[in-house]
Amino acid sequence: MSPAERAMLAELGSHHHLWSDTAQPTTLARGSENSTFAVDGFIVRRTADVEALAREVALLDALAGATAVPVPVPLVHRADLGVLVYRRLPGAPLLRRPDRVGPAVEHALINVLTAVRRVEPEPPMEVDDHPNEAWLADARENLEAARSYLGVERAAAVAAFLDEAPPPTRSVRVAQHNDLGAEHILVDESGQVTGIIDWTDAALADPARDTGLLLRDLGSAVALAVSAGLDGPPMPDERARIYFHARCKWLEDLAYGLEDPAGRVAYLENSGRTFTHVFGGT
Known part of the structure; x- marks a missing residue:
């Protein structure tokens, strides 16, 4: 994880009151355009395709009340960072x-x-x-x-x-x-x-x-x-x-x-x- 990514995650946690300054993030996945991090029970997804992220957030918001099956519920959507944050779902x-x-x-x-x-x-x-x-x-x-x-x-x-x-x-x-x-x-x-x-x-x-x-x-x-x-x-x-x-x-x-x-x-x-x-x- 780069220093810039650590700084971005620290700013997210502080600004949106999600996790403390002492929380230790880990990298879950990394692709050519997407990176996924775990921080203190939250998932942070970052992408270069901000339009695709906006569509995903809209779909997840719509699904939240339409199905009994749990799906990620967007807590933070930062188009300026290309970031989506949601609580980590249980299970394997x-x-x-x-x-x-x-x-x-x-x-x-x-x-x-x-x-x-x-x-x-x-x-x-x-x-x-x-x-x-x-x-x-x-x-x-x-x-x-x-x-x-x-x-x-x-x-x-x-x-x-x-x-x-x-x-x-x-x-x-x-x-x-x-x-x-x-x-x-x-x-x-x-x-x-x-x-x-x-x-x-x-x-x-x-x-x-x-x-x-x-x-x-x-x-x-x-x-x-x-x-x-x-x-x-x-x-x-x-x-x-x-x-x-x-x-x-x-x-x-x-x-x-x-x-x-x-x-x-x-x-x-x-x-x-x-x-x-x-x-x-x-």
């Missing part, structure tokens, strides 16, 4: 508790995704129209980055998927989390959902995006149950889109884990655990 990511998946998780996911579709934040969510052909091209690049790690048999199974034509890009766009992986679903020891976090990528997009991620991490039973709870039992073409996005995002997560194998062990373990159900069914 399902990425680290894969044995905690059950009906309670399915019901919570249906509840929160129904609420996302119902609210009307201002400013509104953007449209994410990344076509399926582009998803497939990205997946092919990710295979090349991961081929030696996968081994011959698994690489061949992935390559067979990549040789197929992608399903047609769907014209229907619905509001969704758009990054609903297991790392963003928090649960307690009993398997109750204690929060859905990281709404940065929320957008109007193909509904198979979120359910595809659920299939990737939690299995087809959960993903198809959530899809049915939102839109009725998925037809074969919708199942094909769900599996397509699950497989593309599986490759994306594997490539992400391989960028920092020591620091992203959970992602690599999840990729190994989920390979069979992602690439073995339809």
Whole structure:
């Protein structure tokens, strides 16, 4: 953490009476445009994209009264700093508790995704129209980055998927989390959902995006149950889109884990655990 970041966090805590001068911040994540810090029970997210942050804050404010599922509640939004502050939600990511998946998780996911579709934040969510052909091209690049790690048999199974034509890009766009992986679903020891976090990528997009991620991490039973709870039992073409996005995002997560194998062990373990159900069914 740089001295400038420490000074920014100290000013936030003092100005908004959130934490004391003696609080010790830690860095949770850092990307090309975003950094996330933890300070004395609070989460501080800083981004260079202040417009995207404003959309996220508007959505979180709207969701707070629209769903029983906990989501981050903005306490401080500083556009001048590109900063959002909220209280840290309890629980641990399902990425680290894969044995905690059950009906309670399915019901919570249906509840929160129904609420996302119902609210009307201002400013509104953007449209994410990344076509399926582009998803497939990205997946092919990710295979090349991961081929030696996968081994011959698994690489061949992935390559067979990549040789197929992608399903047609769907014209229907619905509001969704758009990054609903297991790392963003928090649960307690009993398997109750204690929060859905990281709404940065929320957008109007193909509904198979979120359910595809659920299939990737939690299995087809959960993903198809959530899809049915939102839109009725998925037809074969919708199942094909769900599996397509699950497989593309599986490759994306594997490539992400391989960028920092020591620091992203959970992602690599999840990729190994989920390979069979992602690439073995339809």
